[in-house]
Amino acid sequence: MTTTKRFLVEAAARNNAEWCAVMSRTHGVRGTFGREAWTAAVRTPPYYPDAVTLAPESDAAGLLARIDAEAPGASVKDSFADLDLTPAGFRVLCDARWIHRPAGAPAGAPELAWDVVRAPGALRAWALAWDGGAGDADLFRPELLDDPATFVLAGRTADGRVTAGAVASRSERVLGISNVFASDGGAAAAWPGVLHTAHRLFPGLPVVGYEHGEDLAAAVRHGFEAIGPLRIWLRS
Template sequence: MSVDHRAVIAAYNNADLYEAMFSAHGLAYQRLPFAFVGKDRPLPFYSNLTVLSPDHEAEIIQQINHIAAQFEGVVGLKDSFCQLDLAAHGFDTLFGASWIWRDAGVQTMASHWQPIETQADLALWEEGWKRNESATERRMFTADLLNRDDMFFFGLKTGGEIEAGCIANRSENCIGLSNVFARAASSAAFSQATAAVAAIAPDLPIVGYESGVDLEHARSAGFDTVGDLRILVAKNAAF
């Protein structure tokens, strides 16, 4: 099966985000040539395993088997290239999405979103993210992330609240855009997020993955789809 090399680049960038998040929370992980593997129970909304390279099904299944044994059959994984057939092992598709890519050097509007640089503003950013995007009681974004030179938070602050925001994570050959949220989600908000992220390194492409209406917003902001992925989950994986 042919896979667009841009989708592989995006998957590796996503694993870099995972590495930053796992490290910030003191969670063990392993970077293999074909997968990012969490050795501890992952954070909410994060998978146990993310596929990084196509056509390594035997090695990936071996890793999933180890994870299933460790966590009593409860496994979540990012099938980054829709190549795994795991239905017989108890996996269902949680949702599908598409990898997105925006070439470097594309002209962008000026962004009104500002960098998040203090612990207090990061706490406000997370409150806004939880109100508009993802509900969890766990503190997800720690102050350690502000000290990394490859992680960036942007937000639109009004009236003491962050009403819109996004995360960028920089890899060697691209910048990832993720966790875009806004009180009134729109293509304009996604364009503002894109412009903020593009300013970090205008000579690098921007990558990520989106689904549903957010994917349409990404397309409106100049992104192309370069491959499909899906999140697979099992409550009692068996091999």
């Protein structure tokens, strides 16, 4: 990995940990940032890890000592895919890639009208569209709107319905994008609007995130580069 990619991966990992910390706080869980990792001593919200490593070759034993690693459901985002948590009863849930797109406007114009969600009712409509009937819309709570570094982006049809969206998390050096969705066409259909909105809000910030599978391929088609591996571990 080149020095530039190493810097970008570290910036993306930090940004993602900050987003996980924000989401956890809205559920009453407060984590701790250390030199090697962000960790939460109690279980975080669904789909969010109990730890995110911030530096390569983190101390696995020390990391697991700071989370509830014994109970099923414990999870770790191994930001550099260099830990072995198998001896502690964890298995690999998925492998993914950090992605990076330089600052700059994307080509073409989005079909939907995009804005930043400002009110609890609008957030609820966004969450229901994101959830698609799976029963997890309550994950996104109104307290999320109070965080100054978090921007919930909504793509709306002419009649005002939310049919696409994402979450943008601003940090010092990068803008992290997560939870990209579109009701029709999946993440690939959402990226033009997400990137246009990100550029309008923060024109000087490069965009980072992580994806895998078809969503990774879609991100690459929209100007992203895969810059490094990450791995998510789960204790069954």
